[in-house]
Amino acid sequence: MAHATSLFAVLYGVWLALSGHYTLYFLLVGAVCVALVVAIAMRMDVVDREGHPMHLTWRVPGYWAWLMWEIMTSAVDVSRRVLAPRLRIDPVLERLPTSQKTDIGRAIYANSITLTPGTVSTDLRDGMVQVHALTSGAIERLRQGEMDARVTKLEGES
Template identity: 30%
Template structure:
């Protein structure tokens, strides 16, 4: 349990170090490994977010797949907002609605909320347990089940496979 946590923090810190230096000389790498190891040992017992991560082939595959789905939605959302901004009459129909999620883990909920924020016309305002309050630029339906089907489901069905 704790080993997984330390390993996740170590890998993240090491990749940031490599990106910052962007060179693979042996001295640089040794310093990076030592520093990340010490910091991850110190912080390992305090940061508990990574406990829910699963290292397996399936989760890596679905993470990459999720990244592509997410980038496609990001482009779609920007075209949608650009169309609304450029129309002279400003066609908006805003409101705050409720949706529900089945995800249990904190990490999964965080990623879901961030993805919803960046998808077409929606913005997560608050989370209370499994209820997400979402501000829509164009409200489709006030019913909780229909809104969940329209906004949350397309991300959730991938995130369930990664975070269970």
């Protein structure tokens, strides 16, 4: 029930932000629509820890800040390589282990890998993630496991 309430609040917030009209009629129509969406989501059985992971809310901002820094540095690195007169790349495809316990943790890890320029996750199964990297340096960074450890900490299931 807590998940449904939180989903309702988030969706209603989006409605308010996008509509921009604050008359009684619009507020009521919005509430009805959002309630309908939450009801459908509950019928689909996706309103749970996995479908609406609100237990991550307090730890996510710190992780995002770190990820943003990571994205900036690797974006600059990739841009340098793209603009260099001679292409200095040595792409590799490799499987790396993941230490997350839940599917959502692994999904966050794989998505973070893809979001960081220079590395793309291409497959995720059996607790391993397959990564294509533009350079062997990028895959070396991943293998050191800082991102993996941070996502496991974010996930918080020990």
